[in-house]
Amino acid sequence: VDYPGHTSVLGPLRIDLARLLPRSVFQDGPVSFVGSTLGAEVTSAMDFSEYWYESLCSTVRFDRAVAAAQDCGADTFVELSAHPSLLYPLVELVDDESAVIVGSGHRDRPITDLMSANIAAVATSDPDYPWAEAVPGGIQPPLRGFPNAPMRAVHLWTVPEPWAATAPATRSAITIAVEDWQPALSPSTANGTRCRIAIVNNATGVLAQRLTDAVEAHRGCEVVCPNEADVVAVVAPSLGQLDVTAAVEQIANRPDVGLPDYAAIIGPQCRAIWLLTARGERVHPDDRDVVPAQSALAAMHRSVGFEFSDQTFGQLDLPSRDVDAPTASAVVDALRGDASHMAVRPDGAGGPRTYVRTFAQYRDLPAKRPLDTAALHNVVITGGSGAIGLRYAQHCVENGARTVILLSRNGVDPALLAQLTTRRDTEVHAPRCDITDRDALSLAAARFGGSGASLLIHTAGIATTRRRAELSGADVAAVCAAKVAGLALMADVWPLQPECRILACSSVFGVWGGHGHAAYAASNRMLDVLAAQLRAKGLDCTALRWGLWQGAGVVEAGELARTERSGLIGMKPDVALDASLVSYTDDPLIFAADADRLLVFLQSQAIPVSLGTPRDGSHSKMKPLVDVVCTELAATLQLSDPGLIDPRVSLIDLGLDSLLALDLRKRLRRAVGCSAPVSQLLGGITVSELIEALRPDCNSRTDELAASNIGIHA
Known part of the structure; x- marks a missing residue:
């Protein structure tokens, strides 16, 4: 006009x-x-x-x-x-x-x-469309004797089957996995679509400007304001304390708890919100100086993402806040991709390398590490009045513990305490002690510490539910107090034997986040960082990232039902406890799950589940990329034989439309960990061109990708 x-x-x-x-x-x-x-x-x-x-x-x-x-x-x-x-x-x-x-x-x-x-x-x-009105003369009786040739009848309806007997719970009924950072595929830049990116600076320094310059220099991107952006990248505040207690105070003292006003920066075209942290992830086993507050901010960011179902909430972790031009360019490439949890680290040759977080499952559990006589000599359990703490206490008593100290703020019910010591020679003490109070903890240690703890089981912690608009620094401080600061004080104040084993009860909420559980996710993620810090000091510490325990009571009933809808299932205490007494080389995720539901949940969070390698030293069966792509394309188009696909033919000519393109993107993301934009799929690209767009251009990588998922057991 x-x-x-x-x-x-x-x-x-x-x-x-x-x-x-x-x-x-x-x-x-x-x-x-x-x-x-x-x-x-x-x-x-x-x-x-x-x-x-x-x-x-x-x-x-x-x-x-x-x-x-x-x-x-x-x-x-x-x-x-x-x-x-x-x-x-x-x-x-x-x-x-x-x-x-x-x-x-x-x-x-x-x-x-x-x-x-x-x-x-x-x-x-339309199943109710009146077809009779569209047929001249109305519907006529079918031809007599038609069809004139025999037809192959296939029964397509399911038949009722008897319920299978529920097998007793064993170690195989749960999944044990670890975080696994894999080199990311190089992004394709040939699709011609421009990405509008907004950089929201929630910190001081030059990082935001360098990223803005990198976006402007990228031929496929342009810098816009948040309300016009396809992708919004939020620079996390510069909270760099390595001490976990100081890190909690840093977050708690901020009016915004370190997070932006998401509703104000999400525009109508926004599809992804990224939080850019610095040294907030342990990408390599030898990574040192992981910053607790950065890890906590990422966990809260993931949790808030559940309140915004139309956007993907991702995290991109940087090696430092001082990035050079190649690293900034790698950040922009990552922001345009499909994965949601990534990191950039030096490649050893002066350039950056991008990693994507996946999960690798232990196919064969490492050797069991039961509690021997030495470990059971002097057992100290924090959160001793809780369900998990009491279950560990019962296990220790039943296996001959000499002394068990149950630390809790309110003490243990005398009736429960009596049950623990019935017909046992174990000496059980349950003093009232707030482990976040250094003076109170010092008094308890002087009275009950003895020669030092031989086993420290840290189960203390609380969970509160808050939406982003309601979340305050006081909430974060309260949830982190016992779980994070409490363990730090225990390691500093309570006497520990040289071979003391520390089991710190964390949660998968810290890894995946949870609706309304920003503070709880942050506390668990910081506990994971603290466990790594204690290991670096020479202590034998493992963070156990639990799923749901039956009857644990940490999560309220309403939130428990919401969590179960994501696919997690309550573990039987005996099974969970047995899985914790293993020689792990890294902090494990231990959970029971409905496999199909959990995979849908992971995919909804853009978490790849097909790139991890089993931690038993074996490798999943590998398939060439061309076979994987043709298989997924055949499934999308409902073709019985992927071999019928001519790679020289365009996807449009094969029958791909806009809705099928969305389905194909999801399938490719599950199978190979990346995909192509809808505009590229519908722009005349052939099957061969699609394969080349997905193929990594790094010479050190093979062109074969794992086509199996992480193998979650139901």
Whole structure:
């Protein structure tokens, strides 16, 4: 148009517009009417002239209009135009794979053919479509004796099967995995799509400016404000204390707890929110000086992400806040990708290398490490009145512990204490002691420390549920007090024998996050960092990242049900405890899960589950990338034989449409850990070109990728 439509420039014409419009009113009808400018349903309460004025002068909110149509029950969307311009946005806005999205015309195809095909597509998607009205003469009886050749009958309906007997819980009923950082595939830059990136500086220093310069220098990106961005990168505040107690205070003393106002920086086009931390992850086993506050901020960021289902919340960890140009460029490439947990580290040759966090499962558990007589000489358990602490105490007593000290703020129920010592010679003490109080802990250590603890089991901790808007520094400090500062004080104040074994009870919440559990996730992530610090000092310390325990009581009932919907299942205490008494080389994740649900959860968080290598020294069966891609493409197109796919043919010619393209992206992300943009898949790319776009260009990498998942046991 040659006038400034949808702007305030036309405001002065409002009176003239009202005068020229006919005297009409909106009336309620059987069909809902949604205005694209209003982004809402138009009812009889809407003034006729007001509607046309808003349509002429206001910004079009197509996204809200689509959402309003869905609220009205719409599941079929038809763009009436000579050539489609809204189909791609519709595919992104309509988060329902069962929805039907078609156009009416295309400049390169005959209008009658295309419109007929799309009308048929809409009709066939409607199970109640009156086909009899479309058949001349109505539905006629079928041909006598038809078909004239024998047909192969295939029964497609499931039949009821008896419930399988529930097998007794064993160690194989749970999954034990570790975080595994793998070199990331080099991103493809040949798709031609531009990525709009906003850098939100939540810290001081030059890091934000260097990243902004890198975005501007990238031919596939442009710098925009947050409300216009596809990707928002938030620079985490410079909280660099290595002492965990000081790190907790750093976060707790900030009014914003170190996190941005997400609602204010997420615009209508935003698909990903990244938090850029510095030295917040232990990518290599020999990584030193992991910064606890940076790890905690990342854990909180992941947890807040569950409140924003339309965006992916990712973390990108930097080697330092002082990045050079190649590292900044690698950061920009990572921001454009599909993974959500990444890190950049030096490659040893002066350049950067990008890593993606995956999970590797122990296929065969390491050797068991039961509690021997030396370990059971003087057992100290924090959180001694809790379910997990008492279960460990019972196990130690039953296996001949000489002394067990149960430390808790409120003491242990005398009846439970009596049960522990029935027909046993173990000396059990349960003093009231706040392990976050140095003076109180020193008094308890002087009275009960003896020759030093031979086994320290740290189960103390609490969990609170807070949404981002409600989260305060006091919440973070309260949740971190016993779990993080408490263990730090125990290691500093309580006497420990030279061979003392420390088991620190952490949680998978620290690794994956949890809805409303930002503070709890932060406390567990900082506990993981503290465990690594204690190991670096020569102590035998392992952080056990637990899933759900049956009857543990740490998580409230409502949140427990929400967590179980993600796929986690409560472990039997005996099974969980048995899995903790193993010689681990790294901090394990120990959980029971519904495999299918958990995989869906991991994929929803853009966590690759196909790149990890089993930690038993073996390797998963490897398949060439071409075979993996053809297999996933055949599954998407419902082809029985991947060998029928001609790699020289474009995906469009093979039958890929916008909805199938979304399905293919998900499949590729699961199978090879990366994918290609929808615009590239629908832009005429051939199968061979897709394979090349996914193939890593690093000469040190092979062109074969693992095609099996992490093998989670149900």
